[in-house]
Amino acid sequence: MAFTRRDFIRIGAMAGGVAAASGLTTDWWSLQARTIPDPKTDGDHVVPTFCELCFWKCGVLAHVKNGRVTKITGNPAHPLSKGRLCPRGEAATALLYDPDRLKTPLIRRAKRGQQVFEAVTWAVALDETAKRMDAIRTKYGPEAFALFTHGWGGSWFTRLMQAYGSPNVAAPSYAQCRGPREAGFTLTFGQGLGSPESIDIENARCITLIGSHLGENMHNTQVQELATAIGRGAELVVVDPRFSIAASKAKYWLPIRPGTDIALLLAWMNVIITEKRYDADYVAKYAEGFDQLAKHVESKTPEWAYPITGIEPQLIRDSARLIASARPASLIHPGRHVTWYGDDTQRLRSIAILSALLGSWGRRGGYILPSAMELPKYPGRKPQQPARAVADRREPSLYPLADETLASGVCDATIPGKAPYQLKGWMVYGTNLMQALPAPQQTEKAIQELDFLVAIDVLPAEITGWSDIVLPESTYLERYDDVWAPAYKEPFIAMRQPAVEPMYDSKPGWWIARELAARLGLHDYFDWQHPLDVVRWRVEAAGQSLAKLRATGVVQGARVPVSEEEGLALSFDTPSKKIELFSSTLASAGFDPLPDYSPHPQPPDGMFRLLMGRAPTHTFGRMANNRLAGAVYPENELWLNTLVAKSLDVKNGDRVTLENQDGVKSLPVRAKVTERIRGDCVYMVHGWGHTANGMKFARHRGASDSELVSRYATDPVMGGTGMNVNFVRVLKAEA
Amino acid sequence: MSKRYAMAIDMKRCVGCSACVIACKEENGLALAAFRSWVEIETRGTYPALALEIHSERCEQCSDAACVSNCPTGASYYARGGVVLVQRELCTGCKACVAACPYEARYIHHDGYADKCTFCLHRVEKGLLPACASACPTQSITFGDLNDPSSDLVKLLRSRQWKQLRADAGTKPNLYYLT
Numbered sequence A: 001m002a003f004t005r006r007d008f009i010r011i012g013a014m015a016g017g018v019a020a021a022s023g024l025t026t027d028w029w030s031l032q033a034r035t036i037p038d039p040k041t042d043g044d045h046v047v048p049t050f051c052e053l054c055f056w057k058c059g060v061l062a063h064v065k066n067g068r069v070t071k072i073t074g075n076p077a078h079p080l081s082k083g084r085l086c087p088r089g090e091a092a093t094a095l096l097y098d099p100d101r102l103k104t105p106l107i108r109r110a111k112r113g114q115q116v117f118e119a120v121t122w123a124v125a126l127d128e129t130a131k132r133m134d135a136i137r138t139k140y141g142p143e144a145f146a147l148f149t150h151g152w153g154g155s156w157f158t159r160l161m162q163a164y165g166s167p168n169v170a171a172p173s174y175a176q177c178r179g180p181r182e183a184g185f186t187l188t189f190g191q192g193l194g195s196p197e198s199i200d201i202e203n204a205r206c207i208t209l210i211g212s213h214l215g216e217n218m219h220n221t222q223v224q225e226l227a228t229a230i231g232r233g234a235e236l237v238v239v240d241p242r243f244s245i246a247a248s249k250a251k252y253w254l255p256i257r258p259g260t261d262i263a264l265l266l267a268w269m270n271v272i273i274t275e276k277r278y279d280a281d282y283v284a285k286y287a288e289g290f291d292q293l294a295k296h297v298e299s300k301t302p303e304w305a306y307p308i309t310g311i312e313p314q315l316i317r318d319s320a321r322l323i324a325s326a327r328p329a330s331l332i333h334p335g336r337h338v339t340w341y342g343d344d345t346q347r348l349r350s351i352a353i354l355s356a357l358l359g360s361w362g363r364r365g366g367y368i369l370p371s372a373m374e375l376p377k378y379p380g381r382k383p384q385q386p387a388r389a390v391a392d393r394r395e396p397s398l399y400p401l402a403d404e405t406l407a408s409g410v411c412d413a414t415i416p417g418k419a420p421y422q423l424k425g426w427m428v429y430g431t432n433l434m435q436a437l438p439a440p441q442q443t444e445k446a447i448q449e450l451d452f453l454v455a456i457d458v459l460p461a462e463i464t465g466w467s468d469i470v471l472p473e474s475t476y477l478e479r480y481d482d483v484w485a486p487a488y489k490e491p492f493i494a495m496r497q498p499a500v501e502p503m504y505d506s507k508p509g510w511w512i513a514r515e516l517a518a519r520l521g522l523h524d525y526f527d528w529q530h531p532l533d534v535v536r537w538r539v540e541a542a543g544q545s546l547a548k549l550r551a552t553g554v555v556q557g558a559r560v561p562v563s564e565e566e567g568l569a570l571s572f573d574t575p576s577k578k579i580e581l582f583s584s585t586l587a588s589a590g591f592d593p594l595p596d597y598s599p600h601p602q603p604p605d606g607m608f609r610l611l612m613g614r615a616p617t618h619t620f621g622r623m624a625n626n627r628l629a630g631a632v633y634p635e636n637e638l639w640l641n642t643l644v645a646k647s648l649d650v651k652n653g654d655r656v657t658l659e660n661q662d663g664v665k666s667l668p669v670r671a672k673v674t675e676r677i678r679g680d681c682v683y684m685v686h687g688w689g690h691t692a693n694g695m696k697f698a699r700h701r702g703a704s705d706s707e708l709v710s711r712y713a714t715d716p717v718m719g720g721t722g723m724n725v726n727f728v729r730v731l732k733a734e735a
Numbered sequence B: 001m002s003k004r005y006a007m008a009i010d011m012k013r014c015v016g017c018s019a020c021v022i023a024c025k026e027e028n029g030l031a032l033a034a035f036r037s038w039v040e041i042e043t044r045g046t047y048p049a050l051a052l053e054i055h056s057e058r059c060e061q062c063s064d065a066a067c068v069s070n071c072p073t074g075a076s077y078y079a080r081g082g083v084v085l086v087q088r089e090l091c092t093g094c095k096a097c098v099a100a101c102p103y104e105a106r107y108i109h110h111d112g113y114a115d116k117c118t119f120c121l122h123r124v125e126k127g128l129l130p131a132c133a134s135a136c137p138t139q140s141i142t143f144g145d146l147n148d149p150s151s152d153l154v155k156l157l158r159s160r161q162w163k164q165l166r167a168d169a170g171t172k173p174n175l176y177y178l179t
Ligand code: SF4
Pocket: A051, A052, A053, A054, A055, A056, A057, A058, A085, A086, A087, A088, A089, A090, A218, A219, A220, A221
């Protein structure tokens, strides 16, 4: 970790054997009266709710003492946390008590030629927001106003947009993150993977990670299950240009040349098919297109893949055999942030097809098919179908297989000529678009075209600085939200409820949305007084007790079969009602029906491919200002291969700046000179290099990868924005 | 028999996420700059033949503790289960213990006394696990009594290979790192 208080202490020579008790048999220490120090951080009461430090939404217990949250621990009753949290969830107190929080509504005003924010009352801020939204609705139609949203609290604003009549509701979590995965798996198996992903890590006997660095990426339950699987002797295969934490636990690490994963996947299929290691019965029973696939990969031998991927044929064969030997409990992990090169749907298709060959879909230790507890929708007034279609693409025929709105496309639609109609207003909830969307240069351009931008957030991230009005939301520890009941192998309903009163002049999202609705004449879409009215109705309609849910934070439903082993009959919602190894849907839309490898440009001499990832202590850029998480991981670093660093005369800890192919320069960032990365790429944790003045802790810590992603490669299948296509030069920062 | 508390920390399971570190800081109300536990990741070898060793570290609660034997005032002492504690009222903040500890586990609290991991004895006395062991998402940290042969701790130490850090320092540490 970046926190190095000391040099590493060498391990002594002793190892193995049984620990000898160390001979302290008399309790002479009790001769003197001593007191055991008790920090007394246990709450005088404990409030169960669910975390919002990332999208995983683990069940937590907030300890509250004298009106202050003293600590956050995992809720043992909650299936996603099982009493244990990731470091980010534990650090939530430092979000609640962040001195840099937005404390009051703000309005941009021009004063003596300068733009400044003025603190105003909620009444003024809401009146003004509603007036501006109303003006856009009247002048251009409701579709000219868009919502960008991230996080569970966004449901209230989505509802507001539906009532207002806009189809343009977008979350960067689709086209900037997991979209290609959902498309690739839907094309193959007829359904996507959702969140939490429907995978059974804990029962897998072999887990293959392709560019996913689980363990640094702290999806709590998945990491818990990974440790359980390792404890049970599961083997890991890790494909990553970087020697990740997971790679260090793997039987095989494949340090692949970035951008060539599809070639490796095809070669693995080649080995598994030619050596007849696939699940022939499963494939015969459930899949179609096997012959075409076999023919397609016939020439894709490990020898073919070697010069492309840089992975030796023997290693490709050995790893393929290990993967096949564990089937069907052989999980090729689908990853989550998978928008890399613009052919990502095809890469995820390859993963899906390989999983089908292993017979791991619908099987224990592979992909499982969980269901959710039934939780009827609150029966409010039904919004009308918006008059116009979403404006996230120039032509409706583009990205035919996208099944959610493209946030990047909605952003672009704000620039004249990029969409069938132009957007004039944005509401941005809980997402710092300057870091969440690629090419912030373009986002800035779009913002300049807006009549009105309102941001709703907890911290003064960069996007708030571009806003006309900023509305300070309460953190999850200070508010109610809707209940949550995802599809999961242990189905449950989880409760979001406040541990403490809202601090400062912050307000919960439900209140803000409802107040705006009232001012826009949409109050009858919010025909309740309090979110508990909604929650009570839904929970009781599901036959559950609200009192119990409030007391425990979670109610669990009956476990239903999630795999063939448990008696589930498999069915596939594809056109053929079978697993589509060969995709006629892709073929008729003009795409490769079987995934193919095509080369991506490699970095020119003196430049490196920029890769980004996660630190276990931080979620995106949302936690860069968290002083508790920051005590452990204070800033991101640029990972640079040792030999490369030597050639550039960069030493470990030196400050460097990066300049990309378009001349975009980063803030200075410390070099982490390491053997743990290939020489043709550099790596950094996403979400640093903040410039917003109000983020006093985060400001100017580390460098922003987003800024350097001035280019992206768009996935023609579903519109995902592949971001790993930028090359950087590493320059020594002036001292 | 009296208890002898110890920890086995499983380096195979541990991902070095620092949940233990933050849980410790929260449980014990530590200042932002103060740490009673920390994570070290050591890289061995050269690309591509590499290995990592990941340690969640803290005071080793040594049975022959250099901090106790070097404490001039008797503030550092062995409490129940052999846990090394500091009696704050007796501590003058002279730093003799800080210098003596081979594990650099101690620091001077802003109120002037020497501070370090207590194995969360205030929790253990109530039948709870230390905060780090309770929080660890990978269940890498097993706390228990070495004198209890039926404990998970002893079972782990019997069945697995382990190492100790700086065993050469001769202080009889009580953290075991499962390899
Ligand atoms: S994974 Fe961590 S941050 Fe995300 S919801 Fe769970 S505890 Fe919170």
